[in-house]
Amino acid sequence: MASDQERAVRIVAVLESAYPRAVTALSHRGAFQLLVAVVLSARTTDAQVNKVTPDLFRLYPTAQAMAQADPADLEKLVRHLGLFRVKARHLVEMSRELVRRYGGEVPGERAALESLPGVGHKTAGVVLGVFFGKPTLPVDTHVFRVIHRLGLSRAADPARVEEELCRIVPPESRMALHHRLIDHGRTVCLGRSPRCGDCRLARLCAYPAGNREGSGG
DNA sequence: ATCCCGAGGG
């Protein structure tokens, strides 16, 4: 029988071909701009974020610049993203902290990142993984749901799921997998009515009707 | 209508 590791390898491979450009969407910038982009991405899509970042980074390319911004001006730029008021405030406060405590540089340690206004576990994890090469596998609702359906973890605590996944998935695959699981969760492995018929992971999944044991599980 | 690629606050 296939081990969890072997199953994970198969799943990663299928996801790679299904979502070829998963990680690169946010990775082509410096640490500060990446951090800002990830903060902005809450409750939205990369496409929406990518619409505003050119203007945003032209006006505020660095922490120093953004630290002096009027939050009201930032709000106008991120108007079309959800939570825009909160984000604008967080971005300015975050930048001020960056300047005040880290010389305007983005720290590469989890505790320091998470101490920043607006930066929590998920944001810190992505920055750590994409920019600093300390790959984690942040578990949000999508990742949680997909992983559970795939049967790669049964843990109820997301932190526990993350722990188990990191044991199974090699560091160099984690961030890509993170992003691809999210893409997959949003487009195919939907929460309410998953489109198992369109799912390329159906063969490897414990969830779809075709693979279900029915009784005697 | 529903849900959400989160984090802060009570």
Next chain:
DNA sequence: CCCTCTGGAT
């Protein structure tokens, strides 16, 4: 632990 903040996508 539960609520709130938000618009956009589905």
